[in-house]
Amino acid sequence: MPITFDNIAGGELAEKFSMALAQIGRNIIDPNMDPEAARGMTINLKFKPSKAGTIQVAFNIRTKLAGIAKTETVFLIGQDARTGRVEMSEYGNNRPAVTGAYDAVPADPGAHEKAFDPDTGEILEEERRGPIDLRSAR
Template structure:
């Protein structure tokens, strides 16, 4: 018995395998995915014979399992606002939320880009 898989289902199986392999190649070359993650291409041939066992309805399924996109790193700082509610903000100027810096306008800001005087309650006048 020989089944020519290149011509199986009128060549549709080979076409689908190549389509999934193209997805794998694109996923491997995507810098947003982990380089050494395992990718797979699975071919599943389901055959359901009739009661007389003379004909089998067949379904061919080809699918790929790709590497997910890498996470995008960032950092958040957490604190309480003036009303005592928990708040968070992305840390975008340094790795230390208490490190002072200067923004593009020349104002002194903390690691979240907020003026430290805006956070002080009961500031002396």
């Protein structure tokens, strides 16, 4: 029986070739992959003769696929002056307007918000009358 690509190792080489070709095809049509990157396939056959007159053949197929396409965007970041919460949003996108990244100060459920001057951000405190008794503040 003559040796052909289709009958090496009972058709295993041809099957691995088909699987690698399908993998390359899926990579090409995937919209997340770099559309202009070159893909490739390497078929490696290694022949090792023995003194007994036989040849041991090892083979493998490697694919080179495109990586994920590079994408850029712009995020806007700011901090809420009242709560201290840092917020981010993506510029020019129809996604939800604000995503909270983290709270600068953990919210204390028992604490009440203090009034502040919106122009300067200064916290307005109630005027104290008389001296402060530090012994009672324990």
